[in-house]
Amino acid sequence: MTEELVRATLKEVLIEEFEVEEDEIVTGANFFEDLDMDSLDAIDLIVMMDKKLNIDLKAEDAQKIRTIDEFVALIMTRA
Amino acid sequence: MRRVVITGVGVLSPLGNDMQELQEGLESSRSGVVHVESWSEYKDFKTRVCGLVNWDDYKVIPRKSRRSMGRVAIMAAKTMQDAVKDAGLSEEQISNPRTGISFGSTMGSDEALFDSIGTIAKEKTFIGQNSMSFLKFMSHTVAANIAAMFKIHGRNIPACSACTSSSMAIGIGYESIKYGMSDMMFVGGSEEAHAYNAGIFEIMAATSTRYNDTPDQTPRPFDTERDGLVTAEGAGTLVLEEYEAAKARGAKIYGEIIGYATSCDGEHITTPSSAGMEQVMRLALDDANITPDKVGYINAHATSTPKGDIAESHATYAVFGDKTPISSTKGYMGHILGGCGVVESIIGLISLKTGLLPANKNLVKVDETCAPLDYLLEHRYGNHDIVMNNNFAFGGINTSLIFKKIEE
CATH class of the missing domain: 3.40.47.10 (Thiolase/Chalcone synthase)
Structure with missing residues (x-):
């Protein structure tokens, strides 16, 4: 699994499921401070990415992610 | 109060x-x-x-x-x-x-x-x-x-x-x-x-x-x-x-709620009770402190089931006799279940505002086993200032609401 695929999938989920504006999805963006998401959104983001990429993400992983880059890095360790 | x-x-x-x-x-x-x-x-x-x-x-x-x-x-x-x-x-x-x-x-x-x-x-x-x-x-x-x-x-x-x-x-x-x-x-x-x-x-x-x-x-x-x-x-x-x-605050006022009652049949889980329906209408009239003849339009619950419509018609007749115009507006839109009470109350407010007494849509020939009420067979326009809205639910739960036009 390439990082490009992970970023593209994350972008798609953020736009379609969380109605984030495309131009807000930038390197370093913080889910909670920049994208108006909260802890429940983080859990659902984990569930959706897990289904899309068929990787081993757990609900408790939601506590480890704050930014897009941190989340992409976490996924790459599981891929 | x-x-x-x-x-x-x-x-x-x-x-x-x-x-x-x-x-x-x-x-x-x-x-x-x-x-x-x-x-x-x-x-x-x-x-x-x-x-x-x-x-x-x-x-x-x-x-x-x-x-x-x-x-x-x-x-x-x-x-x-x-x-x-x-x-x-x-x-x-x-x-x-x-x-x-x-x-x-x-x-x-x-x-x-x-x-x-x-x-x-x-x-x-x-x-x-x-x-x-x-x-x-x-x-x-x-x-x-x-x-x-x-x-x-x-x-x-x-x-x-x-x-x-x-x-x-x-x-x-x-x-x-x-x-x-x-x-x-x-x-x-x-x-x-x-x-x-x-x-x-x-x-x-x-x-x-x-x-x-x-x-x-x-x-x-x-x-x-x-x-x-x-x-x-x-x-x-x-x-x-x-x-x-x-x-x-100078609010626009659609009407006043002058009476409400809820009571229970305490009998069968689904079978409607005419006695329970009659009781809740009488309790609402008591709460409003008015006699039945003051009500100018009744929006019935009548869902179009055989038993329910008969039971409700006899309950209504026992309270009001045969002179009060009545319709069920479910003939226009079906039964909104949890939402029917508020939508039908809003129809009551429309009736107070415009005088519209909406016909029972799809009522061509009244079931002879229903009580002899003033079923609205076509739209009429009245000069009434009080309407009642009745609703009944599984569990024998009954409600009756009474709305009144506010005097300017």
């Missing part, structure tokens, strides 16, 4: 998505019932008719609020938005300990329930479930979501009693203000369309199945050719305020 008036209205119904559209739908005798071919995917399921709301502009509800709502709560939230705007309220008037809510529905979101529970039951795992699913299908999803979205700080009393959910919610709001617990209450209810709602009634042999190709001809309350109820979706919100405060 504090008086309670209605100062804001929001509605989504199979007949129209504001009061004006609803009135025009009634006056033109339009039907909001349609053929639903997609229900053919359910095996041996005969019902193909449903009253549907033509609205899906979900993005008017902010995502953070909408994420925990299914269609049932989204529609209710939209009517709340419209009612708040209609009443011209400030944030301070909405968010304070003296402003509360009461909303209900028969079910939470059927769609969310099916998506979630169906998968869990089949795969025996909770992994992969969305954290919002339960919040969409829990029993008080409408009340909980509206409270969060509109920052309600007063009392929040969910009224989830099937077909009396929203009429009971109106009653709860009325009593909250009348007895000084609140100064303002947002009240109403909702239901979303789903095959499940129709399916559970079909199991009980209570749904209409003979008019699948002519959906505008069913349901047929009080008619000899009626063959059961037609489920529907819809939502509504009323803004209730203490009269003196509403008058002081």
Whole structure:
């Protein structure tokens, strides 16, 4: 699994499921401070990415992610 | 005793998505019932008719609020938005300990329930479930979501009693203000369309199945050719305020709630009781301190089931005799279940405003086993200033509401 695929999938989920504006999805963006998401959104983001990429993400992983880059890095360790 | 008036209205119904559209739908005798071919995917399921709301502009509800709502709560939230705007309220008037809510529905979101529970039951795992699913299908999803979205700080009393959910919610709001617990209450209810709602009634042999190709001809309350109820979706919100405060702020007043009662048959879980229906109407009249002859129009619950319509007609006759104009407006749109009480109350307010006494749509020949009432066979226009709205639910739960035109 390439990082490009992970970023593209994350972008798609953020736009379609969380109605984030495309131009807000930038390197370093913080889910909670920049994208108006909260802890429940983080859990659902984990569930959706897990289904899309068929990787081993757990609900408790939601506590480890704050930014897009941190989340992409976490996924790459599981891929 | 504090008086309670209605100062804001929001509605989504199979007949129209504001009061004006609803009135025009009634006056033109339009039907909001349609053929639903997609229900053919359910095996041996005969019902193909449903009253549907033509609205899906979900993005008017902010995502953070909408994420925990299914269609049932989204529609209710939209009517709340419209009612708040209609009443011209400030944030301070909405968010304070003296402003509360009461909303209900028969079910939470059927769609969310099916998506979630169906998968869990089949795969025996909770992994992969969305954290919002339960919040969409829990029993008080409408009340909980509206409270969060509109920052309600007063009392929040969910009224989830099937077909009396929203009429009971109106009653709860009325009593909250009348007895000084609140100064303002947002009240109403909702239901979303789903095959499940129709399916559970079909199991009980209570749904209409003979008019699948002519959906505008069913349901047929009080008619000899009626063959059961037609489920529907819809939502509504009323803004209730203490009269003196509403008058002081120059609010537009749609009418006053002068009477409400709820009581229970305490008998059979589903079979309607004429005695229980009669009792609740008499209690509401007592609460309003008026005699039956003062009521100029009755909006009946009559869902078009054989037993229910007969029982209600005899209860009504016992209280009112045969001189009070009566109609069930379910013939236009079907049975909105948890939302019917508020939508039919709004029709009562339309009647007070315009004088319209809406005909019983699809009533051609009155069932001879029904009591001899003044069934409205065509629209009339009256000079009345008081209307009654009755609703009855599984569990023998009955409600009766009485509205009065406010003197200018």
